[in-house]
Amino acid sequence: MxxxxxxxxxxxxxxxxxxxxxxxxxxxxxxxxxxxxxxxxxxxxxxxxxxxxxxxxxxxxxxxxxxxxxxxxxxxxxxxxxxxxxxxxxxxxxxxxxxxxxxxxxxxxxxxxxxxxxxxxxxxxxxxxxxxxxxxxxxxxxxxxxxxxxxxxxxxxxxxxxxxxxxxxxxxxxxxxxxxxxxxxxxxxxxxxxxxxxxxxxxxxxxxxxxxxxxxxxxxxxxxxxxxxxxxxxxxxxxxxxxxxxxxxxxxxxxxxxxxxQNQIIKIFSVAAVVFLPPTLVASIYGMNFDVMPELKWQIGYPLALGLMILSAIMPYLYFKRRGWL
The missing domain is CATH 3.30.460.20 (CorA soluble domain-like)
Incomplete structure (x- = not known):
């Protein structure tokens, strides 16, 4: 045009x-x-x-x-x-x-x-x-x-x-x-x-x-x-x-x-893995198939193991909380 x-x-x-x-x-x-x-x-x-x-x-x-x-x-x-x-x-x-x-x-x-x-x-x-x-x-x-x-x-x-x-x-x-x-x-x-x-x-x-x-x-x-x-x-x-x-x-x-x-999400997974690691260790120990394990015959063995797992999970959580990592 x-x-x-x-x-x-x-x-x-x-x-x-x-x-x-x-x-x-x-x-x-x-x-x-x-x-x-x-x-x-x-x-x-x-x-x-x-x-x-x-x-x-x-x-x-x-x-x-x-x-x-x-x-x-x-x-x-x-x-x-x-x-x-x-x-x-x-x-x-x-x-x-x-x-x-x-x-x-x-x-x-x-x-x-x-x-x-x-x-x-x-x-x-x-x-x-x-x-x-x-x-x-x-x-x-x-x-x-x-x-x-x-x-x-x-x-x-x-x-x-x-x-x-x-x-x-x-x-x-x-x-x-x-x-x-x-x-x-x-x-x-x-x-x-x-x-x-x-x-x-x-x-x-x-x-x-x-x-x-x-x-x-x-x-x-x-x-x-x-x-x-x-x-x-x-x-x-x-x-x-x-x-x-x-x-x-x-x-x-x-x-x-x-x-x-993304780092925050990875940190949560990392802390969760660390928190549940001690209870897993306790559960693994008492899941062994050995004949001689005195704790298996205790009356309070089962609640004691549960309490130990809970305590081992709470202690790392409180430590991380105190350090400000959570």
């Missing part, structure tokens, strides 16, 4: 390629483009639109480069941020002169949010392709900030579940901890994807700000917005790293609690 937008009173409006003034076109948005649409936009601007396979390459030289007088910059965006399973998708920004081309194969919400803001009368000013790109990146950063805030609150909730659980049943508590490990794993994967996206955005902004293109001198306001974008991306990346550290701590703590629960 090919969507085009032109500039009208410093705002963007949808444009029809057949009738629009070519001088006012500032943005071509290629969404799941067909080869014909790629060729059409490429022919208008004199450049080659990268394929999806080329966009997914991870080498820095394949994501940030100049060609045919245009800047090609690819970031990793995220879709499905309202779920626990976000999907990564490449988005390429191509800047040539005053025109922006975006190539994407998904519908991240920041694009729709940016378009809604830019079309308002008192919304964002979009006088060129560069300002459109900056506005889109700002929307992506805002979305990332909201997601990290939500993830931080969810991680705090998991932390309370780990350290303030009031479940007394060992089996249920272990089952709850295993469920928490799954939640922690999902949060960790989410943060990894978020950090990867933020790193690519930070690199794009740094590359664009450092690039010297003849005849390009963005306004002071745009330069300030680019600097703010770079700072925000670095700050959010650091915050995501902090949350990742907290996730790792919670994972270690949860595994430690599970080990403690």
């Amino acid at each position: 090919l969507r085009s937008y032109s500039r009208e009173a410093d705002h963007i409006v949808p444009a029809d390629l057949a009738t629009a003034d070519q001088q006012t076109l500032v943005w071509f948005d290629l969404v799941n483009p067909t080869p014909q649409e790629d060729r059409e936009v490429g022919a208008r601007l004199g450049l080659d639109i990268p394929t999806r396979d080329e966009m997914e390459e991870i080498e820095l030289s394949a994501r940030l480069y100049q060609e045919d007088g245009a800047e090609f910059m690819t970031v990793t965006a995220l879709t499905g941020l309202d779920t626990d399973d976000p999907q990564k998708t490449p988005v390429t920004f191509i800047l040539k002169d005053q025109v922006l081309v975006t190539v994407r194969y998904a519908e991240p919400k920041p694009f729709a949010a940016f378009i809604a803001r830019a079309r308002k009368a008192n919304g964002l000013h979009c006088t060129s392709g560069e300002t459109v790109m900056v506005g889109i990146l700002e929307s992506i950063i805002d979305r990332m900030a909201d997601v990290l805030e939500r993830l931080g609150n969810e991680i705090d909730a998991v932390s309370r579940e780990v350290f303030r659980s009031k479940v007394s049943n060992v089996t249920k508590k272990t089952r709850d901890l295993q469920s928490l490990i799954e939640q922690i794993g999902r949060k960790g994967d989410f943060l990894t994807a978020t950090r990867e996206s933020l790193v690519t955005i930070s690199r794009l902004v740094a590359y664009h700000a450092a690039l010297e293109t003849p005849g390009r001198k963005p306004p002071k306001e745009t330069r300030q917005r680019i600097k703010l974008l770079q700072r925000d991306a670095v700050f959010l990346s650091d915050h995501a790293q902090f949350l990742s550290g907290k996730i790792n701590f919670l994972l270690d703590a949860t595994l430690g609690l599970i080990n403690l629960e």
